[in-house]
Amino acid sequence: PTVIVWFRRDLRLSDNPALLAATAMGQVLPVYIHENNQQEGGGGAWRWGLQQALAALNADLQGKLCCYVGDPARLLPEVAHAVGATGVYWNRLYTPQAIKRDRAIKQSLIERGLQVRSFNGSLLWEPWQVLKADKTPYKVFTPYYRRGCLVQDVPRQPMDAPPTVTWATLPAAAPAPSMQALDALLLGDVSWHKKWHGIWSMGEEAAQTRFEHFLSHGLACYDQGRDFPGRDCTSRLSTALQYGLLSPNQVWYGLEHAKADEHSVDKFRSELAWREFAYYQLFHFPSLPHKNFQPKFDHFPWLEDEVALGRWQTGQTGIPIVDAGMRELWQTGVMHNRVRMLVGSFLVKNLLLDWRAGAAWFKDCLVDYDLAINSASWQWVAGCGADAAPYFRIFNPVTQGEKFDRNGTYTRRFVPELANLPDQYLFKPWMAPASILRQAGVRLGQDYPEPLVDLAASRAQALAAFQALKI
Numbered sequence: 001p002t003v004i005v006w007f008r009r010d011l012r013l014s015d016n017p018a019l020l021a022a023t024a025m026g027q028v029l030p031v032y033i034h035e036n037n038q039q040e041g042g043g044g045a046w047r048w049g050l051q052q053a054l055a056a057l058n059a060d061l062q063g064k065l066c067c068y069v070g071d072p073a074r075l076l077p078e079v080a081h082a083v084g085a086t087g088v089y090w091n092r093l094y095t096p097q098a099i100k101r102d103r104a105i106k107q108s109l110i111e112r113g114l115q116v117r118s119f120n121g122s123l124l125w126e127p128w129q130v131l132k133a134d135k136t137p138y139k140v141f142t143p144y145y146r147r148g149c150l151v152q153d154v155p156r157q158p159m160d161a162p163p164t165v166t167w168a169t170l171p172a173a174a175p176a177p178s179m180q181a182l183d184a185l186l187l188g189d190v191s192w193h194k195k196w197h198g199i200w201s202m203g204e205e206a207a208q209t210r211f212e213h214f215l216s217h218g219l220a221c222y223d224q225g226r227d228f229p230g231r232d233c234t235s236r237l238s239t240a241l242q243y244g245l246l247s248p249n250q251v252w253y254g255l256e257h258a259k260a261d262e263h264s265v266d267k268f269r270s271e272l273a274w275r276e277f278a279y280y281q282l283f284h285f286p287s288l289p290h291k292n293f294q295p296k297f298d299h300f301p302w303l304e305d306e307v308a309l310g311r312w313q314t315g316q317t318g319i320p321i322v323d324a325g326m327r328e329l330w331q332t333g334v335m336h337n338r339v340r341m342l343v344g345s346f347l348v349k350n351l352l353l354d355w356r357a358g359a360a361w362f363k364d365c366l367v368d369y370d371l372a373i374n375s376a377s378w379q380w381v382a383g384c385g386a387d388a389a390p391y392f393r394i395f396n397p398v399t400q401g402e403k404f405d406r407n408g409t410y411t412r413r414f415v416p417e418l419a420n421l422p423d424q425y426l427f428k429p430w431m432a433p434a435s436i437l438r439q440a441g442v443r444l445g446q447d448y449p450e451p452l453v454d455l456a457a458s459r460a461q462a463l464a465a466f467q468a469l470k471i
Ligand code: FAD
Pocket: 226, 234, 235, 236, 237, 238, 239, 241, 242, 271, 272, 274, 275, 276, 278, 335, 336, 337, 338, 340, 341, 344, 362, 366, 368, 369, 370, 371, 373, 374, 375, 377, 378, 381
């Protein structure tokens, strides 16, 4: 018998439960289907990453991946019929739209006499299994993780790649796959992404290499160093986790072999659990991407200011660490977590712009864009999310820069026009005496912008708007 494995966000061979189960049944036909109107994926950066990841998977499958562009509800039965498949297997997705679609597809395939099996290939804990004693979902992270997840069964051990697989051949009568059409769709006709080839290396093997590098070089400093954007102490695995080049189970158990202290391992595992918590929130509160989790924020008087938004997007706010973050995003497709929090806080609490505008820009620019994590994180930053930073906690981007980028490595890298400013003024060039600016070759307002807003005044304005909500 032949079984179709429908690849989605699990573009790997090892620890792939659907693939392993299918190989035990007989021949496997690996299929990927890109829906043109896919609303849950990201923008150009994310599509570029996906194209790279699919190309790598196809190479690992000896060129056997059948890629389609279209509606899976139509294509899957057609392909199954043509190849004489007895079943269709996949690893589950957890976003609201995908759950609804997959449920309907499952029903229609079963009605056609096909065996359908779905597996958990991307989460450590199923969202519906972690509930409070009263059977309602947790809204606060620590009890969710400590009292909910950790008392469950330990996460499943990762599985090996199938030892041997017999790949099915697609008969001529089947819908014709087209890797080229998909490539063209994912890459578009602009070659802006060429600059990323040196930065990113996508695929299962590259992800494992990255993870091993982190285990031997980053994990030991994770606990102390993860907040410092100029240091190499974080894993940079978000992109691999996003496309499923690695599973969270592989990461969770891979940590056991590392030489690092318990604090770093615990801290790192709790970040993986924040990823789980984001998926959990989206599962239980499907409107998370567009509605305030705390409805009291529905009346917040957000400003509409296209000019300010544009300057934030392009890294021209005149606040150096904010601009460094936004330029890192544009140049590399990711941003360090500490800086994501800072630029988010600045957008929402200094510019008073709606968090959804920030989330939309991140969606457009992030290679690691993830509907669940991005939505939950923006709500967290804005203060309206589950277990969010309180609204009145407003990051000061000057002191944050001085604390977390003390010698300016990160900020100077992405804002080179300030490279010669002494550390003392790097995060507040508007305070520098004229002679210092001259020596550093900086003409404020020409080489680098004056600050878009006064930090103290805008902070006070945000607090007043917040207090006016009478929360
Ligand atoms: P590490 O510190 O090495 O963490 C390991 C893994 O844990 C990450 O790869 C990620 O899967 C998970 N993780 C780490 N921090 C968080 C967090 N705060 N919330 C949830 N999971 C986390 N991450 C995304 O993957 N996609 C997004 O679209 C995204 N949008 C964000 C938007 C905002 C406003 C903020 C504040 C954070 C966002 N994050 C997002 C979370 C976080 O910034 C990234 O996961 C992290 O920077 C990736 O780098 P890393 O792999 O080196 O992280």
